[in-house]
Each structure stands twice: as C-alpha cells, then as structure tokens.
Amino acid sequence: MQVHNWGDLAHVVCRPVAFGIQFKQERKRVTSQLDRRLDCHPASPEETLAAHRNVFDVWPCAPDIEDHLRIRKDLPKSLRADYFVGTVEGVVATSLQSFTTNFQIHGRPVKAMQIGSVHTHADFRKQGYAELLIDFAEKYQAAHGFELSVLYCDIALAYYEKMGYVKAASKMGWFKTAEWSADRLAEAPELVEIDPRDQLTALMKLHEGATATRPISVVRDSAYWDYTLRKFPNDLFWALPGTSGMFDGFVRIGKRDDRAEIVDWIVAEDRDDLLAPLFTGMVKRAEASGFSEVGGWLPDREPVRRLIELSDRQKQITMFKPLVEDLVIDNELLIAANDFVLIDHV
Structure with missing residues (x-):
C-alpha cells in the first residue's frame, strides 16, 4: 500500500x-x-x-x-x-x-x-x-x-x-518507609526542598548533562520544562546538595495520600555512585514528611537494586516503533529505556 x-x-x-x-x-x-x-x-x-x-x-x-x-x-x-x-x-x-x-x-x-x-x-x-x-x-x-x-x-x-x-525494559519498585531502620536513615544525607521555578536553570543544566550521552533520552527545552511543572504543580522537589552550592541530583515526588511516588529524578553526570545517596536521602525525607510508602518507576542499576527490590511494570510498559527505515531500535536502546521517568509519560 x-x-x-x-x-x-x-x-x-x-x-x-x-x-x-x-x-x-x-x-x-x-x-x-x-x-x-x-x-x-x-x-x-x-x-x-x-x-x-x-x-x-x-x-x-x-x-x-x-x-x-x-x-x-x-x-x-x-x-x-x-x-x-x-x-x-x-x-x-x-x-x-x-x-x-x-x-x-x-x-x-x-x-x-x-x-x-x-x-x-x-x-x-x-x-x-x-x-x-x-x-x-x-x-x-x-x-x-x-x-x-x-x-x-x-x-x-x-x-x-x-x-x-x-x-522496552520497564521496571518499578515500592517499599514501606517503616522497613528502613532508624540507624540506616540516620546515615542518609539530608535532601533539601527546593522551588523548581527558582532553580529551573540549575535543574535544566543537571538534566541535560546527565541524559545527553544516554542511548536514548527525552530532550527537555524550557517550554517542555514549563509544561511538566504545570502538569503536576503540587509535586515536591528534593535536591541532593553538592559542592560549591550546586546540586548533585534531585528527585521529584508526587503526593498520593500517604504514598510518595517518584515522578522524576536525575544525578549529576549520570553517575551511579550518586544514586544511593539520592535515594536513601529520599527515603529519609519521605519518612520525615509522613509518607508510609515510596516508589514508582526506577532505573535497573546496581546501586538501586541494592536498596530496592525491582519488578517489571504490569502497566505503563514502554514500547517503541520506528517510523522511518534508518532508525534502528537496538537492544542497548531498549535497556536504556529503564531510565525513563513518569513525568515524561503521556
């Protein structure tokens, strides 16, 4: 045809x-x-x-x-x-x-x-x-x-x-904050709550630097960032402090009654060594904020697997189809889709 x-x-x-x-x-x-x-x-x-x-x-x-x-x-x-x-x-x-x-x-x-x-x-x-x-x-x-x-x-x-x-690979994980001991949470870093509008330039730079070298990622310009903030205006943004006043990462949390859903996250330069500090700090902050559960779409990376038991999503499963002949959907790309975040879901 x-x-x-x-x-x-x-x-x-x-x-x-x-x-x-x-x-x-x-x-x-x-x-x-x-x-x-x-x-x-x-x-x-x-x-x-x-x-x-x-x-x-x-x-x-x-x-x-x-x-x-x-x-x-x-x-x-x-x-x-x-x-x-x-x-x-x-x-x-x-x-x-x-x-x-x-x-x-x-x-x-x-x-x-x-x-x-x-x-x-x-x-x-x-x-x-x-x-x-x-x-x-x-x-x-x-x-x-x-x-x-x-x-x-x-x-x-x-x-x-x-x-x-x-x-494509589509993982998730949920767990109860009460399952984490007080000693474990005490050792976690303190994430700071930020206003995403005030820190938008820093967030955009952090995201671009971390995702540009992935096999596949969403490219977010200022208009797209504005859309994501208007889409869920009541989300919480918790940042991982770094050196020289910069952030080493952030996690965006959607409030679902007493559950904290991970809507977005990033770590500086996409470094695996920053994942554990970000997500342990997230659990600490969630527990202190009264959330009984934390979870959502999560990357299938070793530092995350050591913290949280992951499973395949039964819904919201990512799927790709090329619309042109010269675009190849290879295995590396399918695996890298595990780093997709809920805020980009439609």
Missing part, C-alpha cells in the same frame, strides 16, 4: 478488507456509507471536544460528564496534545492523543510522537477502529517529519506488537 502527499490530505477513509487495510484518498468527508467506513483525520475543535466527552466512561475527571468535559479540555496535557479521530457518518467513533516529544537516540535528534488516550466509543468497539486510527496517525506524523512512535501499554502487549511496537 502506498499513499502520496499525506500532508495534504484532509481525510483518509480506512476500511477493513480481507487481506489488510485499504486506504483511499478523499477530499470530502464520507457522510453515509453502508459499510460504515472509518474516516480518519486530524480532529477539528468540535471533534476534539467530542473525544474528551467520549472518554468519560474510562478516564473521568469528575462524577458529572459536563464537569469532566470542562476540566479535561483545559488540562495542560490536553492543551499540549494533537488529536486524531476516526468518524463514522460524522460521529466520532475513536480518538487518540499524539504528543510531540523531542528525543535523542545515540546522539541523533529524533522527533517523536507519544501516543496517549486511545479510546473507542462503546457503540463502535470490536471493529478494529482504534488500530486503523493508530496506523493513520503514524503515517500522517511520519509525513510531517516524525521518526519514532512511543506508547505506554496498559493492555496485552500482543495488541501493539502486531502493529510493529517493541517492548
């Missing part, structure tokens, strides 16, 4: 057929088809609102659907996303969010789409519409300079594997 000039298409009609998927260019929207063909296209503002309304049954932002719609449409995450929809006779049947994210892969700048909130309305399920829309969105974005698709799987991996996605 070959389609030309994807960037100029207003709509592409996606229809399941016996041996695959047939794509047909059309300038006008299909309004009445007996075979209920799916019209895949970038969403209009009205269709974006319909997509927000549709996800109420799975991801409600409030008990009332109108309150849900009012809240969801103005979330920082919602405002940052590009929306794609599949319609049947003008009705939004399926939708997805695509988040433009800059990565570096082995030093190469890579423009990626991160897929979030793939949803099909209950009236249109079990017809393969979500898969059709994902395929359309990938091709549309590839025609606009995107080289990589990333998603975080909450369902059976086979669903995305058949579309060409590859599972």
Whole structure:
C-alpha cells in the first residue's frame, strides 16, 4: 500500500478488507456509507471536544460528564496534545492523543510522537477502529517529519506488537518507609526542598548533562520544562546538595495520600555512585514528611537494586516503533529505556 502527499490530505477513509487495510484518498468527508467506513483525520475543535466527552466512561475527571468535559479540555496535557479521530457518518467513533516529544537516540535528534488516550466509543468497539486510527496517525506524523512512535501499554502487549511496537525494559519498585531502620536513615544525607521555578536553570543544566550521552533520552527545552511543572504543580522537589552550592541530583515526588511516588529524578553526570545517596536521602525525607510508602518507576542499576527490590511494570510498559527505515531500535536502546521517568509519560 502506498499513499502520496499525506500532508495534504484532509481525510483518509480506512476500511477493513480481507487481506489488510485499504486506504483511499478523499477530499470530502464520507457522510453515509453502508459499510460504515472509518474516516480518519486530524480532529477539528468540535471533534476534539467530542473525544474528551467520549472518554468519560474510562478516564473521568469528575462524577458529572459536563464537569469532566470542562476540566479535561483545559488540562495542560490536553492543551499540549494533537488529536486524531476516526468518524463514522460524522460521529466520532475513536480518538487518540499524539504528543510531540523531542528525543535523542545515540546522539541523533529524533522527533517523536507519544501516543496517549486511545479510546473507542462503546457503540463502535470490536471493529478494529482504534488500530486503523493508530496506523493513520503514524503515517500522517511520519509525513510531517516524525521518526519514532512511543506508547505506554496498559493492555496485552500482543495488541501493539502486531502493529510493529517493541517492548522496552520497564521496571518499578515500592517499599514501606517503616522497613528502613532508624540507624540506616540516620546515615542518609539530608535532601533539601527546593522551588523548581527558582532553580529551573540549575535543574535544566543537571538534566541535560546527565541524559545527553544516554542511548536514548527525552530532550527537555524550557517550554517542555514549563509544561511538566504545570502538569503536576503540587509535586515536591528534593535536591541532593553538592559542592560549591550546586546540586548533585534531585528527585521529584508526587503526593498520593500517604504514598510518595517518584515522578522524576536525575544525578549529576549520570553517575551511579550518586544514586544511593539520592535515594536513601529520599527515603529519609519521605519518612520525615509522613509518607508510609515510596516508589514508582526506577532505573535497573546496581546501586538501586541494592536498596530496592525491582519488578517489571504490569502497566505503563514502554514500547517503541520506528517510523522511518534508518532508525534502528537496538537492544542497548531498549535497556536504556529503564531510565525513563513518569513525568515524561503521556
């Protein structure tokens, strides 16, 4: 199958057929088809609102659907996303969010789409519409300079594997602060709470210096940092003091009642010898702050494994798919995805 000039298409009609998927260019929207063909296209503002309304049954932002719609449409995450929809006779049947994210892969700048909130309305399920829309969105974005698709799987991996996605290493760990003895915590360094807005330049420099040489990492410019701070404005930032007034690392904590979830972390120059001081200091600070549990996405590195028992994530599993032929998803890259952090999740 070959389609030309994807960037100029207003709509592409996606229809399941016996041996695959047939794509047909059309300038006008299909309004009445007996075979209920799916019209895949970038969403209009009205269709974006319909997509927000549709996800109420799975991801409600409030008990009332109108309150849900009012809240969801103005979330920082919602405002940052590009929306794609599949319609049947003008009705939004399926939708997805695509988040433009800059990565570096082995030093190469890579423009990626991160897929979030793939949803099909209950009236249109079990017809393969979500898969059709994902395929359309990938091709549309590839025609606009995107080289990589990333998603975080909450369902059976086979669903995305058949579309060409590859599972990457995805570890996590949780433990109770009471399991750490008073003597052990007494030896841990004292992390200091910081205001991320006041220390943004230092945080950006620390992150860039630590991640630039990894096989794969998210490249965060000032606009992206601003987005992450608006996304979860009540998170705590605890820094590991270093020499000459600089930080040797920081950990960002999301407050989940009495649980402290690790949302982001970094250590200077990506040094393994700083991981134990950072995470032991984190536990000490969490215990003093009244948190009974600490955990989240964690790197599968020896200093961390000595402190915390790690396990494979059962949800939010990182998966990659190259959108261009010359981008190779090698084993080193798949392992390095273990250093991904929750704040970059979509």
